[in-house]
Amino acid sequence: MDRRKFVKSTCLGSAGLLLHGVLLNAQSEASAPALPPIETHGLPQAKPSPLGMPGLFPGRVVEVSSPDAIVHNRVSQPLINEMLERGMKELTGESSAAAAWTRFIEPGDIVGIKINPSGAPACCSSPEIVREIVSGVLSVGVPAHNIIVYDRYAYEIDIGSYQALVPANVKVLGIQDAYSGMSGYDMHTYCQANFFGEWETRSYMARIVAHGLTKIINVPTMKDHSAAGVTGCLKNLAYGSFNNVARSHRAPYSFTDPLIAVMCSVEPLRSKAVLHIMDGMRQVWHGGPLTQVQDFIHPAGTICIGTDPVAIDTLELEAIEKKRQEKGAPSVWEHDPGSITSNSQEFFHDPRKNLFYRRPGHIASAGKLGLGVADRKLIDHRRVA
Amino acid sequence: MSQLPGNTTHPNDGGAWPTLLKGNLRTGGQNSLTPRAPKRVRWQARLGSSIRSAPVLRNELLYVTVTGGTLYAIDVSSGRPKWRFQIADQIHSTPSVSNNKVFFGCDSGTVYAVNGDTGRMVWDAAASGEVWTSPVVSGGVVFFGSAGARLYAVDAETGHKRWTQEFGGRIYSTPFVAGNQLYFGCGDGNVYGVEAATGKVLWRTPTGNGIDSSAAVASGTVLIGSEDFFFYALDANTGAVRWKYETGLGIASSPAVAGDLVIVGSKDGYLYALEVLTGTFKWKAQAGEVVTAPPVIAGGLVCVQTGGIFAFDIASGKLAWRAGVGGAVQSAPVLAEDVIYLASLDGDVYALE
Numbered sequence: 001m002d003r004r005k006f007v008k009s010t011c012l013g014s015a016g017l018l019l020h021g022v023l024l025n026a027q028s029e030a031s032a033p034a035l036p037p038i039e040t041h042g043l044p045q046a047k048p049s050p051l052g053m054p055g056l057f058p059g060r061v062v063e064v065s066s067p068d069a070i071v072h073n074r075v076s077q078p079l080i081n082e083m084l085e086r087g088m089k090e091l092t093g094e095s096s097a098a099a100a101w102t103r104f105i106e107p108g109d110i111v112g113i114k115i116n117p118s119g120a121p122a123c124c125s126s127p128e129i130v131r132e133i134v135s136g137v138l139s140v141g142v143p144a145h146n147i148i149v150y151d152r153y154a155y156e157i158d159i160g161s162y163q164a165l166v167p168a169n170v171k172v173l174g175i176q177d178a179y180s181g182m183s184g185y186d187m188h189t190y191c192q193a194n195f196f197g198e199w200e201t202r203s204y205m206a207r208i209v210a211h212g213l214t215k216i217i218n219v220p221t222m223k224d225h226s227a228a229g230v231t232g233c234l235k236n237l238a239y240g241s242f243n244n245v246a247r248s249h250r251a252p253y254s255f256t257d258p259l260i261a262v263m264c265s266v267e268p269l270r271s272k273a274v275l276h277i278m279d280g281m282r283q284v285w286h287g288g289p290l291t292q293v294q295d296f297i298h299p300a301g302t303i304c305i306g307t308d309p310v311a312i313d314t315l316e317l318e319a320i321e322k323k324r325q326e327k328g329a330p331s332v333w334e335h336d337p338g339s340i341t342s343n344s345q346e347f348f349h350d351p352r353k354n355l356f357y358r359r360p361g362h363i364a365s366a367g368k369l370g371l372g373v374a375d376r377k378l379i380d381h382r383r384v385a
Numbered sequence: 386m387s388q389l390p391g392n393t394t395h396p397n398d399g400g401a402w403p404t405l406l407k408g409n410l411r412t413g414g415q416n417s418l419t420p421r422a423p424k425r426v427r428w429q430a431r432l433g434s435s436i437r438s439a440p441v442l443r444n445e446l447l448y449v450t451v452t453g454g455t456l457y458a459i460d461v462s463s464g465r466p467k468w469r470f471q472i473a474d475q476i477h478s479t480p481s482v483s484n485n486k487v488f489f490g491c492d493s494g495t496v497y498a499v500n501g502d503t504g505r506m507v508w509d510a511a512a513s514g515e516v517w518t519s520p521v522v523s524g525g526v527v528f529f530g531s532a533g534a535r536l537y538a539v540d541a542e543t544g545h546k547r548w549t550q551e552f553g554g555r556i557y558s559t560p561f562v563a564g565n566q567l568y569f570g571c572g573d574g575n576v577y578g579v580e581a582a583t584g585k586v587l588w589r590t591p592t593g594n595g596i597d598s599s600a601a602v603a604s605g606t607v608l609i610g611s612e613d614f615f616f617y618a619l620d621a622n623t624g625a626v627r628w629k630y631e632t633g634l635g636i637a638s639s640p641a642v643a644g645d646l647v648i649v650g651s652k653d654g655y656l657y658a659l660e661v662l663t664g665t666f667k668w669k670a671q672a673g674e675v676v677t678a679p680p681v682i683a684g685g686l687v688c689v690q691t692g693g694i695f696a697f698d699i700a701s702g703k704l705a706w707r708a709g710v711g712g713a714v715q716s717a718p719v720l721a722e723d724v725i726y727l728a729s730l731d732g733d734v735y736a737l738e
Contacts, residue, residue, distance in 0.1 A: 073634075074593065074613065121634050121652040121675055127595070127612075154452075155730055158437070159652070159675055161612055161637050164557040164572045164597035168534035169514055177435030177452045177730070292654070292674050 032253045032357070038193040042267040043186075043210055051215075052271030053264065055307025056103060059373035060380045061315055062090045062305045063280075069301035070281045073294075075128040080303075084132045084277070086384050087305040098139045104274045104307075105215055107141030112213040112272075113149045116221045116236045116279075120160035122292040123282045125219040127165040129303065133217055133277060134167050144169035150208060152176055152240050175206045176243070185243050186210040191263055196250045203242040203259075209269055216273045218309065222280040222300065222316050223288035224324075226347065228256035229332040229360025231289045232316045233276040233309030234371070238263035249356055252340045257359040261366035264309070270371070278304040278312050285323040286351035293348060298323055310372025311379045313363045318376070327351065332358045402442040402719045403482035405519040405599070406641060406679055409562055419684030420696065420720050422706035423737030427724060428464030432457060436728035438479040438489075438519075439717040443501065447719070447726055448487050449734055450476040456489060456497075457734075458504060461726070464736060468504030472497070477515070478529075479559075483522035483541065490516025490529055496537075498527075498544060508544030512537055514555070518599075523562040523581070530556025530569060536584060550584035552577065558609070559599040559639075563621065568607045570596025576609055576617065578624055588624035592617060599639040599679075601647065603661050608647050610636025616649055616657070618664055628664030632657060639679040641687070643699060648687050650676030656689060658702060668702030670695075683720040690716055690727065710735060 050056070064087040069079045088100035105111060113133055115125035130149060137147055147170045151157055154174020163172045175184040185204035194201045209216070220236035227249035228235050238260040239245040248259045264270060280302035287296045300319070304312050321331060329351035330339060341353045367374030402408075434453030441448050446467060447459040456470040478490040485501045492515040498507040514533025521528045522541055530536045532555045538547040554572030560579075561568045566587065567579040572595040578587040593613030600609040606627060607619040612635035618627045633653025640649040647661050654674045658667040673691030680689040686696045686705055693709040710727060718727040725737045 154435070154437070159637075159677055161595070161597050161635060163517065163532070164555055164637075165595040165612060166555070166572075168532065168555050168572070172532075177437070181435075 033196065035255060035258070036193050036195060038191060038259065038262050040262060040266050041188065041190050041192070043189050046268035046271065048267065049271035051104065051274040051307075053273055053307070053309055054370070054372040055274055057091060057307045059308055059311050059378055060091065060306055060382065061308070061311050062087045062382045062384060063302055063315070064305070064384045065300075065302040067301055070299040073299070075126045075281050077128045077131070080126070080128045080132050083303050084129070084136070087303060088136070090382055090384050091305050097136065101136045101140050105137055105140045105142060109142055109214045110146050110148070110212060111137050111142055112208065112216045113147065114216055114218045114236060114240055115149055115151050115157075115160075115162065116219065116231070116240065117151050117153070117156040117160040117162065118289045119221065119223065119284065119291065120156055122294065123221055123223060123284050123297055124160045125221055125279050126281050127160070127162060129219060129277065129279050129281070130162065130166055133219065134170055137217070145171065147171065148173050148208065148213065150175065152206070152243070173208065175208065182243070184208070189266070191242060191259065191266065193255075193259070195248055195255045198247045200244055200247070203244045203263070205266065205269065206241050206243070209241045209272065213272055216269075218273055218276040220276070220278050221282070221284070222278055222319065223284035224286050224320055224332065225288045225358070226354055227254040227356040227358065228260060228362060229358040230313065230317050230320050232313035233278060234264050234313050234362060234366050235260050237269065237273055237309065241269050251342060252356050254356045254359045257362035258365040260362040261369050261371065264366060264371055265369045273309070274307065276306055276309050276312055278316065280304060280319075283319065283323060285320055285327060286329055287348050291348055296351065308372035310363055310366045310374050314374050314376060314379060315381060317360055317363060324351070332360055401444070402721070404441060404521070405439055405479045405481065405559060406639065406681065406717065409521060409523060419686055420688065420725060422696070423708050423725055425738060427736040427738045430459055430464045430466070430734040432732045432734060434732050435730050436716060436732055436734070437477050437730065438728070440719055440726050440728050440734065441480055441482055442719045442721060442726065443482045446501065447734065448480045448482060448501075449728055450478060450480055450489050451732060452476060454491070456480060456487065456499060456504075458501070459734060461724070461736065464734075470497075470499050470504045470506065477517040479519035481520050481522060486541065488520035488522065488527055490518065490520060490531075494531060494533065496520060496527070496529055496539070496544075498541070510537070510539045510544040510546065517557050518559045521560050521562055526581070528560045528562060528567055528581070530558065530560065532556070534572070536560070536567070536569070536579065538581070538584060548584040550579065550586070554595060557597040561600045561602050561607070563602045566621070568600045568602060568609075568621070570598055570600065570609050570611065572596065574611070574613075576600070576607065576619060576624065578607070578621065590617070590619050590624040590626065594635065597637050601640045601642050603642040603647070606661060608640045608642065608649075608661070610638060610640065610649055610651070612636065614651075616640070616659070618661070630657070630659055630664050630666070637677040641680045641682050643682045646699065648680045648682070648699070650678065650680060650689055650691075652677060656680060656687065656697065656702070658699070670697045670702040670704065672697075679717050681717055681720055688718060688720065690718060694718060694725070694727070708737070710737070
């Protein structure tokens with residue numbers, strides 16, 4: 001058996017399960033192109049870890065909120081410290097935050113903190129939260145130079161000023177410098193599908209994810225997404241770890257469902273992502289992921305913590321839907337052809353408009369792949385004031 | 386009291402632009418000729434990897450660093466490299482030129498001095514953590530900060546260390562040298578005044594978040610932005626806050642001073658013009674969605690790169706012209722007599738006329 005066949009046989013069992021469910025969703029959009037097969041090529045030597053998604057606490061989401069955590073668009077560092085400590089203890093049942101961190105991280109780990117800077121500066125992973133996560137990882141005994149704050153695009157990291165704002169000696173890494181560049185990606189670990197007749201049909205996993213890191217702490221933001229419905233744990237991890245992902249959506253159609261879920265299932269990404277800390281300080285209810293329009297950004301002041309990205313994203317989707325309803329905006333599930341516009345400025349300023357038919361079904365698809373709990377009734381949602 | 390900018394090294398030799406924002410006075414230009422909207426590309430040099438620093442100019446050579454680890458000396462008459470100096474690490478540091486040596490830092494923490502004519506290395510010096518700041522040369526000493534939370538002073542001729550000083554956060558703010566003092570912002574949220582001869586901290590003033598803006602000093606006032614959304618004016622002797630001005634988002638842009646005005650960009654997408662002495666608001670002008678680059682000034686215009694180049698009338702803030710040249714969001718242009726030199730994230734250097 002050659003390597004390619006080996007990988008296909010180890011990965012496609014679960015992917016096949018996914019495709020069935022997704023096709024049911026796709027059929028509701030009569031004119032949408034058919035979902036093509038998606039082939040995954042994980043790293044064959046990667047060993048699945050019990051810490052990997054859905055992790056130590058499937059279905060459990062700890063939501064910590066404070067009305068004072070964000071005031072006048074500034075995030076309070078002391079309150080974030082308290083909120084994260086309370087949340088980590090609640091998630092793990094440990095009596096101290098230091099003990100809680102040891103459930104996920106060991107001193108010898110190379111820890112990646114996957115931020116989401118794509119909406120910077122208006123809405124991106126708060127440096128205040130990243131600093132507290134670094135502090136927690138340091139408390140385990142991981143040296144600062146073995147902590148890497150990363151994302152795909154260096155220029156977006158720069159706009160967020162993370163390079164100046166994280167603690168000394170922590171590395172800040174953009175996987176690619178500009179809009180193109182392949183050197184940061186592993187040519188043997190990829191997802192392949194031809195969605196719209198694109199020239200390059202593969203999306204490669206970042207080298208640092210495939211080979212450099214031993215653990216990943218995912219720090220997504222809480223945002224509407226014009227193609228995926230929401231950008232949360234799953235999308236931050238998938239589209240921030242693989243390249244060439246914009247090809248999954250060509251207006252007005254989107255195959256973010258199932259691609260996001262499938263990518264998250266690929267090893268070693270699945271096993272390395274041990275903890276998800278969703279930054280809900282700012283909640284973007286329209287215009288995501290790139291909006292800079294403050295009218296659509298609600299200062300929610302929450303953090304959601306868990307090891308199950310599907311459960312967290314399920315609650316995020318519920319929160320975004322609720323906020324959109326409050327504001328009189330249509331549901332992210334709505335597929336009204338009249339809401340579609342090709343004018344991005346119209347989309348950015350009118351919550352009734354969108355560039356794509358949103359596809360938030362990737363969360364349920366990830367549940368079917370075993371990445372977590374998507375059934376709302378089965379989610380253990382713990383609110384901590 | 387330290388000597389203030391009038392006595393600092395003043396490398397203003399004709400059309401030279403040897404440091405970030407033209408010279409150690411950090412005025413951001415001050416050419417007498419008003420730059421006109423560029424009509425054509427005189428030349429375009431494709432350097433093969435992303436450019437996240439600003440070019441500098443001296444003796445008809447444009448010095449450019451690229452993230453692929455190369456320092457280029459480009460002949461401005463042809464747009465062709467005269468020489469290149471390659472290292473193994475990424476470079477984000479804007480080079481500076483002094484006494485025919487080109488200085489820059491890299492991500493491994495090494496700072497290099499390279500002969501400006503030949504491209505041969507003169508010396509290298511090690512620092513802890515990546516060096517993104519632009520080395521500043523004054524009085525035969527090179528000053529630079531690092532992500533390892535240290536500020537360094539090394540001999541400009543030999544690279545031998547004079548002193549190092551540790552601070553509470555990463556240093557991405559290029560120091561401003563004024564007589565026997567250095568001024569810079571730090572990732573720990575403080576602005577520092579430091580003795581240039583020893584590195585001794587003379588004062589520190591806290592802001593509400595980390596700082597990656599680089600300071601300018603004018604009229605005895607340290608001018609610097611913070612990620613806490615405020616722009617600060619501090620007494621250069623004591624660090625006392627003289628005034629501060631709130632913008633809509635964090636400030637990574639470094640200010641430029643022209644007469645009694647200081648101009649700075651904010652991530653809220655605006656350029657702000659304020660009076661140096663009082664902080665009185667004069668005007669603000671929208672320049673794209675996010676401004677992180679420093680403005681530069683020439684002939685009554687303020688230019689800033691936010692995707693393209695925007696040029697505003699310095700008296701009124703009205704848009705004079707704009708030109709699209711690619712996604713050069715972080716770089717600052719060099720405004721020469723009749724040419725604008727700029728570098729893009731995509732790795733292209735342009736001479737526009």
